[in-house]
Amino acid sequence: MRSTLCIYEIGTGSVREVLATPRLIEAPNWTPDTASLIVNGDGRMFRVPLKTPELVAIDTGHATKCNNDHGISPDGSQLVISDSTDTGQSCIWVLPITGGAPRRITANVPSWWHGWSPDGRTLTYVGRREGQFGLYTIGVEDGVEQHIVSGGGHYDGPDYTPDGAWIWFNSDRGGSMDLWRVPAAGGAPERMTDDDRVNWFPHPAPDGSSVLYLSYEPGTEGHPRDRNVELRLLDAADGSVRTLLALFGGQGTINVPCWSPDGSRFAFVRYQPGGS
Numbered sequence: 001m002r003s004t005l006c007i008y009e010i011g012t013g014s015v016r017e018v019l020a021t022p023r024l025i026e027a028p029n030w031t032p033d034t035a036s037l038i039v040n041g042d043g044r045m046f047r048v049p050l051k052t053p054e055l056v057a058i059d060t061g062h063a064t065k066c067n068n069d070h071g072i073s074p075d076g077s078q079l080v081i082s083d084s085t086d087t088g089q090s091c092i093w094v095l096p097i098t099g100g101a102p103r104r105i106t107a108n109v110p111s112w113w114h115g116w117s118p119d120g121r122t123l124t125y126v127g128r129r130e131g132q133f134g135l136y137t138i139g140v141e142d143g144v145e146q147h148i149v150s151g152g153g154h155y156d157g158p159d160y161t162p163d164g165a166w167i168w169f170n171s172d173r174g175g176s177m178d179l180w181r182v183p184a185a186g187g188a189p190e191r192m193t194d195d196d197r198v199n200w201f202p203h204p205a206p207d208g209s210s211v212l213y214l215s216y217e218p219g220t221e222g223h224p225r226d227r228n229v230e231l232r233l234l235d236a237a238d239g240s241v242r243t244l245l246a247l248f249g250g251q252g253t254i255n256v257p258c259w260s261p262d263g264s265r266f267a268f269v270r271y272q273p274g275g276s
Helices: none
Strands: 003-009 015-021 026-030 036-041 044-049 056-058 078-083 091-096 111-116 122-129 132-139 145-150 155-160 166-171 178-183 198-204 210-216 227-235 241-249 265-271
Touching: 003 036, 026 265, 078 111, 091 111, 122 145, 122 155, 132 155, 132 166, 145 155, 155 198, 166 198, 178 198, 210 241, 241 265
Parallel strands: 111 155
Antiparallel strands: 003 015, 003 265, 026 036, 036 044, 044 056, 078 091, 111 122, 122 132, 132 145, 155 166, 166 178, 198 210, 210 227, 227 241
């Protein structure tokens, strides 16, 4: 099987395999009612009911080139997708969680969604503007893009803390790919990891006590698929890090918010070595 959708239990360290499929699926989101996971594959979106796991297609209207940057509104009513059907580059859209015609949010492209503010009013995302990567926010209703931080190098994976005060992200702005955080209203970024690993996609836990992230082996370029990686947990209070799980994964494993609402579990995808 090419892809295996899994759930990790924080309390016990156990892993439950939910669904194995020969398809390439990526980036699970957990619905607020805990009944389903949302994944993407082959440019489309799917719901996976946990009671009867299978890939149930979600109608995304004309948007049929969805990538792995997608998520769910805090109230569970809306799905946000990043899709390139219209523009040829990633663009952010919102549609009903049950499916339907998407509404365009970002006028500027490329834009890759990564986080939804806890109050449901604002999205945060990666944009490339005039050849430079940076982090941005935008109002779901007003569509006004706000610059948060940019500069030399790469910026990715912005995700809000549960109080909405901070946006965590990964960047090589300091010379290596590490985790950072920046005030959600804008301000000076703070470096949160500084080791020899290549660290991507930080996701603050629902209670704010820790941050889950994907860690590649030293020397890895970018965030490739099909690599030996680790899922790590950073303690938000003292900065200590522990490895939860080593696996074969990478791109697609935890690109977007993947915590269960109560923070007791998270979802991820592992891949079969030698898969195509």
